[in-house]
Amino acid sequence: MKGLAHVGVLHALVDRGLRPSRIVGSSIGALVGTAWASGIGVAKLRELAVTVHRRDIFRVAHADMAFKRMLSPALFRREPLETLIESVIGDVRFDQLDPPVVVNTVDINSGMQVFWGLPGLDNVPVRDAVFASCALPGYLPPREIRGRFYVDGAAVDNLPVGVARAFGTQYVVAVDISASSALREDTQEEGFARVFARATEIAMHSLLEQRLKRWTTPPLYYIHPRVEHIGLFNFDRLREVVEEGYRATQTGLDEPESWPRPDEAGVFPRRQVMVRVQRERCIGCGACLVHGPRGMFALDPQGKAVVANPVQEWDPADGSFIRHCPTYAITARPHSTGADDASRRSAADRRSRGSS
16 A cells, blocks of 8 residues: 555655656556556546555455465455456556556566566456556555466566666656664564565565665666555554655655756665764674675774774665664664765756756
8 A cells, every 4th residue: 555655656746747657567556556547637547646545455255264274375355456446447458648657567477577567468458467467475465467367567577667668768666665764662463464465575575675776877867756664554544654755755756856867877866874883783794785785884993893994975775784784783864074065066067057
């Protein structure tokens, strides 16, 4: 349900007169994107987002669980989500969506990632592709399309920005609502569904980090609504989720100096940080040497970790090694100096001259 932050993101873009040339979505992101591209306005989308109830999507498949037991295809029934999708996007076709939308799915048998909406993959009902993209394995049953069975594309790629390279776009704006870095409490006490959901979050985010580290062009601007504290199945805070998507996007748009030029490469925004090791907490296990960038950490004669270059310029893909320290001894804080401020002003001046 954290994916409803995408409604707030669209609202913020529309408020600024910014219209995506194309949308690529997974899961709820695919549903939000196709709904908006089918002609539903942002105001109506917000109303739908904050009034959806658990029973509108998740109803336990009691019959399957009772009679099929371990052969049940999913924990929840397919009918509630089918009804919701049909009520939102109806019988719309891919060629009727404006802007065009690409829906990310995975063939559960072959592992093939399939992007519905691309040429040759655009003559299937949009509602089928969206259901498949929402079918998180184990929770919702796979969707049959053309004799094959598809599930949520997040099983391979939770932030499918790579397909944007095929469109010759100038910028990619990536909206990530994953939450593996957020510390949870007592997940093990919340039942197998929550344990599996948490494990899925961690796996998805680890794959995402690797992809972002290899990203070059086109320049990618990363928006991360702070919804990591909200559970995947939490319906009590949907308004907060939508508002956080709006806030996070507005914050990025209010800082034009943090956006890349079209000729730049990599992931943005970038920031100066100061990395430190709290010596009293360090136990010398060496995890930072394993997970951190090559050459950043070393062990001193006392076996304690030290940082070779404390001031770093990070993009959103950096810093994942911090959460792998078993004693939470590593910290990273924003670092700003007069020189940094002058550099930011200079970058802003360059962009202003370029745009004029």
